[in-house]
Amino acid sequence: MKSIIIAFAILLEEYYEMTRNWFQPILPLLTALIIFGMFSASSLTWLWLNNRQMSQLPGMFITVITDEPQINVRMGPSSYVYPIVGTLVRGSTAPALGRSQGGDWIQIEFPGAPDNKGWVYSPLVQVSPGALQIVAPPPTPVQPPTSTVDPTLAAQFNLAPTATRLPTFTPPPSLTQPAYVQPASSNSNDSVPLAVIILAFAVLGLIGLPLSLIRR
Secondary structure (H helix, E strand, O other), X not given: OXXXXXXXXXXXXXXXXXXXXXXXXXXXXHHHHHHHHHHHHHHHHHHHHHHHHHHOOOOOEEEEOOOOOEEEEEOOOOOOOOOEEEEEEOOOEEEEEEEOOOOOEEEEEOOOOHHHEEEEEHHHEEEOOOOOOEOOOOOOOOOOOOOOOOHHHHHHHOOOOOOOOOOXXXXXXXXXXXXXXXXXXXXXXXXXXXXXXXXXXHHHHHHHHHHHHHHO
């Protein structure tokens, strides 16, 4: 840088000797402008190189530490509102870009997702040391329109059932119960009792027994 300044000074001195008659009044102002421009250019160059080196430094990143084989990467910081845009296997890493308002979700760089960004649940990952800035969640995805049925068309299918007359109940024919007729008793007042007949035969036997013994 010093050699460049010396070369410019020598050129200005030679040019001053050549044009000192008409260029002498504005030479100091022109020299100051040239020197100021050179220092400004060098300062801008230094700032650009410094910013480029800072941008190339490694930033924060996340590491999947869950016991599950993989975790889901969602479009936004919610497992109910935002759909799944991909997965990360256990032990994989990804650059961390920010966090949600409560810190429950981490925004990461995820190629293939909308804007190449995704969200992971913070208890399932480990974040490298540092402070992540709060990032606003993406817009909620629009739900698909709900199909509606034309009331006129639906009325054509709402057919009222036709009332059907129930069959009448016909009682079964009555059963005729047979009457039990008790048989007439064979005993009557006119007949001889059976006991009398038996007793008569016993008396005859007793009479006949002695007679048979005597006859022998």
